[in-house]
Amino acid sequence: MSRYAVIGGGPAGLYFAALAKSLDPTREITVWERNAADDTFGFGVVFSDETLDGIAAADPVIAAAMEAEFARWSDIDIHYRGRVETSGGHGFAAISRMRLLQIMQQRCLDLGVDVRFQSVAPTAAELSAEYDLVVAADGVNSLTRTAFADVFQPSLDPRTCRYMWLGTDRVFEAFTFIIAETPYGPMQVHAYPFSRERSTFIVEMTERTWAAACLADEPRTDESSTDECGPARMTELLADHLGGHKLITNNSKWLRFTTVRNKTWRHNNIVLLGDAAHTAHFSIGSGTKLAMEDALALAANIQRHNDIATALERYEADRRPVVQSTQRAAQASLEWFETIEHAVDKAPEQFAFNLLTRSRRVTYDNLRQRDPAYVSRLDTWFGDGNPPLFQPYALGDARLRNRIVSAPITLDVAVDGVPGDVEFAHLAGKALGGSGLVLSGRTAVSPEGRKSPGCTGLYSSGQVKAWRRITDFVHEHTGSLIGVQLSHASRDLTLPVEEIAADFARAARNAVAAGFDVIELQAGHGNLLSVHLSPLTSPHINREFPLQVLDSVLDGVRGELPVIVRISAVDWAPGGTTIEESVATAAAFVAAGAAAIDVSSGEVVPHEKPLYGRSYQTPFAERIRADVGAPTIAVGGISSADDANSIVLAGRADLVAIGHAQLHDPSWPLHAAAALDYAGEGAFWPAMHRAGSGRPPSAGRARPQLSLWDKEDSLHRRWRTNG
Template sequence: MKITCVGGGPAGLYFALLAKQRDPRRDIVVVERNRPDDTFGFGVVFSDATLDNLADADRPSYGAIRASLAHWDELHTHFGGRVLVSRGHGFSGLSRQRLLAILQDRARELGVVLRFEEEVSDPGEALATSDLVVAADGVNSRIRERLADRFEPRIDVRPNRFVWLGTTFPFDAFTFYFEESRHGLFRVHAYRYQPDRSTFIVECREDTFRRAGLDRAGEDETVAYFEELFADKLRGHRLLKNRSVWRSFPTVHNERWSAGNVVLLGDAAHTAHFSIGSGTKLALEDAIALVDCLGAHAGVPEALAAYEAERKPKVLALQRAAQVSLLWFENTERYMALHPLEFTFSLLTRSLRVTHEGLKARDPAFVREIDAHVASKAEAQSGVRVVSADAAPPPPMFTPFRLRSLVLENRVVVSPMCQYSAEDGRIDDWHLVHLGSRALGGAGLVITEMTDVSAAGRITPGCAGLYRQDHAAAWRRVVDFVHARSRARIGVQLAHAGRKGATKRMWEGMDRPLERGAWPLLSASAIPYLPESQVPRAMDRADMDQVTSDFVQAARRADEAGFDLIELHCAHGYLLSSFISPLTNRRTDEHGGPIENRMRYPLEVFDAVRAVWPADKPMSVRISATDWAPGGLTTDDLVALCGMLREHGADIIHVSAGQTDPSSKPEHGRLFQTPLSELVRLEAKVPTIAVGNIQSYADVNSIIAAGRADLCALARAHLYDPYWTRHAAAEQGFAMEWPDPYRSVERYTLRMR
């Protein structure tokens, strides 16, 4: 087999040497346009887990890499006049030039032909004369560009600027600096990669970059600027340059990674932000996977298909984590008002892959300090004693939280989950058992399913309501049980389905219109949800007055039923949400146009409900923070609308997303909506409830400790396990008081086998 590898960086070299090692009969050529020692950047980073993978793939190159590493165990965060230290991380730095030399030597030793300072002037010739062409030619891949119609690349160039410098200062830990200057905030990522050399990456926003005059600076001026700014940190050491020009990070995606006998490898296929140190790691792991697939399949097309099927999901998962990390650094200004401990914990868990429990395993003392800080804040905020001198602080999820007169004993919320099991809005024993069991399960707050303010406001014929007096009596039975038999509090989510109403129950066909018995629909504008959906009537003033009255009457009934909290549903494309999103509000009157107008009617309803709801009882509002569709809600809109809700008396914002328009393309993944909650909490300065694929108590602890939300709502986890919170407490060694009839379980140990 003849293999041409275009690109002599780590990806191409490592693939070539592994492929030759596995089958010496292969004719492998690496073609690189640059000199052997010509490389961008100074050091690369490997985790211990990545090094283990290299050990299994090729022992000689691994041994040479291992002998050249600068290892560190600590992360140092310089913030707020303090240096906060987190231990147990297990990373190593290596000179990029040294890595290339090791891979070049090993490739030559195995018989790989290396051709440097040679351009592939005609990619078509390489394609025609090789059995396999490996495009490892980096972010600006010419092979990918030539076959763009096959690979369908997408490149997202990020707004921040960064410059990759070196220094003679020998950092003894991975170090972060956050330096406020007269021009703005600079972030530094620094780490040692050999005894007398370190990488020193400086990042900032575009406006800071321009105010500092760095848009007009050459390499020498850039070095001089930062030697002066960081003089006290560098302690007389110099900064070094190596093609140290300012860049904007490009996030590369490709719809497909192979086309015929051509396959993309490393940065040509994907990039992930340097803040999680992933570029070289991904490139080398790509090479291992591709060589494995070539060995496992007889034909090149089959091998390339297998490689993409195996490798792409793993890369996408890491890219999602890198994207969240990237956004943290793009918006670091947002976090500068945090307490140093909270800031550091937010930094360390920024990718959402590192959790409270993971850090606890690495550095128990550091996490105990974090937990004590969270507990102290909770004690001050709630007025409930939390911190005990003779006991460890509780896990963050088991700290109390106050909303007006309502004090929740922990941060876990049972998210609203439609049951579609009511008759003309009236709930029955199903709802008593469903909500009652989850209250017994230990959550601090249980919120009912979407409860409609009128028969015409239901999603389906099976939806719950509070539009008749007997509805309040039925709900009272549930509320009384929760209050009498558990320590949970219970809230009701009031809503009107709008254009998403008159549909079948979930298991009969979600969002599909009723074939019989449908009722007329209302919305901000006369736009059907689906092409086959009923066309709603655009609300006029009389409609608005009637719906507002319906909400007010439902709120009064909610108080009669004894609910502790009302949540106003302004999300997911239902009636109030349809006014907020520009995709569903096409009005030209005072209720359409800018966000201030689009919020006019939702705020009118909120004010009317707040006026009749007891002053000491809190109100939550659930929103869709993004439409996940072009032309939808902007970040500025989001911050503005949450600020309006706060000013009108909303006590907490339940930050959900999407479901406003069927064209939306959600970015699903673990904790995928948590960054939106964090944005609202810090930018709009209002407490939040996070929701969206929160999977574990480690996730909840991480979210609360990092200040990404004040409460965490879980839906499917509570469907699967009504006692989720109690089980989380048991696994963490936290004592929760069980109901008297269940006391015998306090010393029970579950054995699965």
């Protein structure tokens, strides 16, 4: 007979105990819970339809009991500046946390699990010696994790916003985001119904807004006790959204969210479960979901493998990728709310879409499948009703056919700086592929400015002639514009700015003569201008040097070409450039005459890969666009038209730079247009490719079934409770 000990009687611990016991009734399972059976904190918990499918398959008894209590809805409402923007087809269900625990407690009782309430568990070390398995489901402040910190190697990341978990007797009709712009700063509410009488009502705000709103009149800073400033003050400030209803407390405190990560979740026969192992910000509604999915995976692997060590290894291998993906989405979401002050100047249509797509899990294409009418309205608001990616864009006097930029990629095969057939084929292929703007790779402004002998240049007549051959082809045979990235690869801070500026001015004049439509000034990635802008490579940030170079380039083009500037927004290294410093740098470039900022990051000093995952540089482009009020180009990790459409429509950037994706598929823009069934002017099909402009038959995808409104509800409410 196997003996299992479970520390913690929350959803993770109870669900695991019930599943493990139902799979093998001979198991002796004991759960210790320090609170009473009827104690609970919080209000409602929310699940997606996908998670509920897994719960139903694992334990139909628990699933049926939950189903009888659910409030269901399919809409998301966003209240912003007197408007309500609604997106449908999402599919959610919520239940009172108390009822969820009662259902699981009863299931454990029926199965014969020994649940000991108001009991402090022995230590995990003590239990480990007596039991075959110790499941530590002891929450975000896990004592087990702390006791074996040298093994689990936890990383605790306390965030900056303040939030308070409240309830209300106002029953919302959908998952509701409220953005209230108060005299103290913006506040956001995450609200959703969980019964016929109640809704969850989480209030969140930045530290600055919280201090201004709560401490100005009633200076209270103790987070460990109920803060009457919170509910009373929030009722006053959010009265318009409560509609006369009251806020309800339940051990409600002002808190800061902590993201928990661990290098491993297992130690001998001890395993972490739920919040003890990992947390994900409440704004994506995944806390209880992750905990219950953990329990399901652990129970399944223990059933599948006789050896506990193997079962725990497989459990972590199965769950870690899913958890990491969720945490990446949660990280993007929580950072969006932490910086909401920089987003509240958008129009309601764009703000709502920006909020919906903040985690990158909900996207343009995703919403187009769930609620076609909603996305159609957005497309019409944004432009002419066609996909945002294929709307035209004016960059200075240059008119781009679409919002796609072929990112500069250095080939390093030139001879004496002269671009040859390889550069011709590379750039011509990108232009034939349909990009609005094609940028050359790093192009030196002097022989000394080359990073390698194979670097192209723009400092001799022979180079100008060779470039002209390429630009003439692009202009004659494609619908693209073509630009050149001017750079100097030295990292020598002592080089005289007058000499360097003169080299850049000459290259700019040559760019005009070579027939380029746009110039990009490389001031990122550790090149000469970049090292003046990073505290890791310069004694202080010296904007005067690159600004003088920009001024010389603008003099060189005499207004004939727009000049954009590429920067590394952050260095991804301790003590490096911050986004606030880069906002100031971008503002200085724009004030000096830059037409746009091309926002990249890193490559100034060696650094580790950023945490954020795909499209991790886009938030920096959005921040610069919002704070500086200038056009930006988003760089990095954009692999699909869905990514790109989401970025442009959300106002995160005006243009998107496609790099590696277009190396794999030079005709990426045209294929994206075909996949979107778009055949307008934004997609220029060269004569030799027009026969393939239709959508290939294999491109169709089955659409997921959508959650629909309850058509039997005579009141046409957008959620329902069963039972």
